[in-house]
Amino acid sequence: MKDNVISEMDVTTDKIKISARDVQVYYGENHAIKDVSVEIQDKTVTAFIGPSGCGKSTFLRCINRMNDTIDICRVKGDILIEGEDIYDSNVDPVQLRAKVGMVFQKPNPFPKSIYDNVAYGPRIHGLSRNKAELDDIVERALKRAAIWNEVKDRLNAPGTGLSGGQQQRLCIARAIATEPEVLLMDEPCSALDPIATAQVEELIDELRQNYAVVIVTHSMQQAARVSQKTAFFHLGNLVEYGETDKIFTAPEDPRTESYITGRIG
Amino acid sequence: MQDQHIASAFDRDLESVQAQIMKMGGMVEDAIRLASQSLENRDEELAAQVRSGDKAIDALEELVNERAARIIALRAPTAIDLRLILSVIKISASLERIGDYAKNMAKRNTVLAQLPAVSDSTGAIRRMCKTVEAMLKDALDSYVQRDAELARDVIARDEDVDQMYNALFREFLTFMMEDPRNITSCMHLHFIAKNVERMGDLVTSIAEQVVYLVTGTQPDEDRPKADDTSTKLKG
Numbered sequence: 001m002k003d004n005v006i007s008e009m010d011v012t013t014d015k016i017k018i019s020a021r022d023v024q025v026y027y028g029e030n031h032a033i034k035d036v037s038v039e040i041q042d043k044t045v046t047a048f049i050g051p052s053g054c055g056k057s058t059f060l061r062c063i064n065r066m067n068d069t070i071d072i073c074r075v076k077g078d079i080l081i082e083g084e085d086i087y088d089s090n091v092d093p094v095q096l097r098a099k100v101g102m103v104f105q106k107p108n109p110f111p112k113s114i115y116d117n118v119a120y121g122p123r124i125h126g127l128s129r130n131k132a133e134l135d136d137i138v139e140r141a142l143k144r145a146a147i148w149n150e151v152k153d154r155l156n157a158p159g160t161g162l163s164g165g166q167q168q169r170l171c172i173a174r175a176i177a178t179e180p181e182v183l184l185m186d187e188p189c190s191a192l193d194p195i196a197t198a199q200v201e202e203l204i205d206e207l208r209q210n211y212a213v214v215i216v217t218h219s220m221q222q223a224a225r226v227s228q229k230t231a232f233f234h235l236g237n238l239v240e241y242g243e244t245d246k247i248f249t250a251p252e253d254p255r256t257e258s259y260i261t262g263r264i265g
Numbered sequence: 266m267q268d269q270h271i272a273s274a275f276d277r278d279l280e281s282v283q284a285q286i287m288k289m290g291g292m293v294e295d296a297i298r299l300a301s302q303s304l305e306n307r308d309e310e311l312a313a314q315v316r317s318g319d320k321a322i323d324a325l326e327e328l329v330n331e332r333a334a335r336i337i338a339l340r341a342p343t344a345i346d347l348r349l350i351l352s353v354i355k356i357s358a359s360l361e362r363i364g365d366y367a368k369n370m371a372k373r374n375t376v377l378a379q380l381p382a383v384s385d386s387t388g389a390i391r392r393m394c395k396t397v398e399a400m401l402k403d404a405l406d407s408y409v410q411r412d413a414e415l416a417r418d419v420i421a422r423d424e425d426v427d428q429m430y431n432a433l434f435r436e437f438l439t440f441m442m443e444d445p446r447n448i449t450s451c452m453h454l455h456f457i458a459k460n461v462e463r464m465g466d467l468v469t470s471i472a473e474q475v476v477y478l479v480t481g482t483q484p485d486e487d488r489p490k491a492d493d494t495s496t497k498l499k500g
Contacts, residue, residue: 221341248343250481260343262270 017042017182017212018063023077025058025067032058034236036077040229045204045213047227047244049220051259054233056216060184063214064100065093081182098125101175105187107167109159109174114151117159117170118142121178137177145173146203165196172203176211183207185215189222201226220260224248232256275340282332282353283409286360289325290405292318293360294398296367297464301394303371304457305387307378315371322364329357348481352474356408359467359474363401366460366467373453380450383440386433390458393429396422397464404471408478416475419468420484426465427491433458434494462492 018040025033033055040046048056058067065086067073079086086096098121109117118138121127128134138155142148147169151162159170168188175183185204189197204226207213217223223230224244231241232255240247240256251257258264270276296315303311333354336342342350400419407415437451437458476484 220343224343249347251344257344261346262272262275263268264271 013041013043015042016040017044017081018214019078019080019083020059020062021078021080023059023062023075023079025055025062025076026074027070028072032236033062036233036238038231038238038241040212040214042212043208043210044229045208045215045227046229046231047223048214048216048231048233049218049223049259050233050239051264052218055236056231056233057186059233060186060214060216063182063184064097064102066097066102068093095125098178099180100182100184101178101180102184102186103168103171103175103188106191107164107171109162109167109170111158111160113156114142114159114162114170115155118173118177121174125178127178141173141177142170144176144207145169146199146206147173163196165192165199168192168196168200169203172200172207176207181211183211183213185213187216187218190218197222220248232259234259272340275336275346278332278336278340279346279349282329282336283349285325285329285332286353286356287405287409289322289329289357289360290401292322292325293364293367294401294405296322296364297394297398297401300367300370300374301391304374304377305391307374307382309375309378312371312374312378316368319364319368322361326357326361329353345478348478352408352478355474356471359471363464363467366464369460370457373457377450377453380453383447383450383454384436386436386440386454389429389433389436390454390461393426393433393458393461396426396429397461397468400426400465400468401471404468404475407472407475411475411479413476413479416472416479417484419472420476423465423469424491426462430458430462430492431494 016039018038020036020038020040023033023036024031036055036059048060050056061067062075062079063081063086067075075087081100085091086100110120112120115138118141119134122134122137128137139148139152142151147166150166151157151170159167162170168191172183172188188204189200192200201222204213204215215223215226227244229242230244230247232239232247232251232253234255240251240253242252247256248260251260255264296318299311299318300315302308303315333350336350340346400422403415404419406412407419434455437455440447441451473484476482
């Protein structure tokens, strides 16, 4: 069958990028993630779907230790990126987040120029030796985020002056400017119109050539369109994880079936 | 899994398109039965009724396809709902083809009624039709009840139909060799038998759709094939 797939790039690797084992997350008394083990492939878009409060965003935020910023939140279990435990005491969360980029639901550009938005990460991580190198990094990131042509003549204009879809692609450029290995996206299109959504989805498909992309989305159709692997979360459990086309044509678990066909919210 | 969608209009759409399939199934069952009756009783009036009845079956198929396309466009069905819509489209196409074969049989019945009868072969064709009709009924029941076991049983029974056809094929060959005046009738009767055999295949593919609908996987390819006439030189 694989030979006949022409509309979609095949997954080009079986390499495991992120490996989570028996992950538990508690918000105070609330047990938000229960015993989740999952292996996420490199150069693959993995979608997390599930009803509100199922734990998909919480789990996503574990992957770059964003949950550290919440006092009452405790994470147990192991999360390894390329075999390295990211919760190890030697790991600097700031360095980790340079390696694991994140894009949020609402575009959140800094109140700075377009150029500075993208240059911010490379600057603080010291990725460039001079202005020319930094210019290069910014241009490359903006090109890869498919927004270069729209902003190249006004790099000094404020990032907040762009349209919603452009802002989101600017945030993606900012996230990839530090050359991360993993890109986490938490509902990246929920504030965008259909055209901007399509542009971001097209971009996600291109980013897959270089990164492991993990996307949380409420839109099942978006999960179906952009991902190769889908994980369905329900009440803090990972119910089913597998090939996206299998999940959307013949899922194994009746809970997955109920959710994707619109029988439980 | 819960049976009801949160959007109840979606449930109504799915129910209505399935109701159309069942209605179509009933009409096709009738067409097979009446066509075989008209053959056995040399009843030209009944044959005419089958021929004109096919238009309604064709119209229903079109309606089902329109509804199915609408559901795909508006509701983006997934999983069981998607398989349901796919099965509806395929089953309606199979039913429509069976209806065509029944109509073709009725046409030939009109010609045969003008010719002298050949032995009692119409009885054998009648039995073959009965078998196919019963298979169709069970296939449609298995569809309504989401019963993959019953559907697999229907698939297995296609072998009986194939064997009946083989026997008739030899019989017609013998009649034609015995007396060339039988050739016109036997040619028509043979086409009828072949068409009924094809109806059996289409019922089988309906049953296969039911298996896919219920289990999410297509049944194994190697379904029984007992029609060996295509490789035969002599009866």
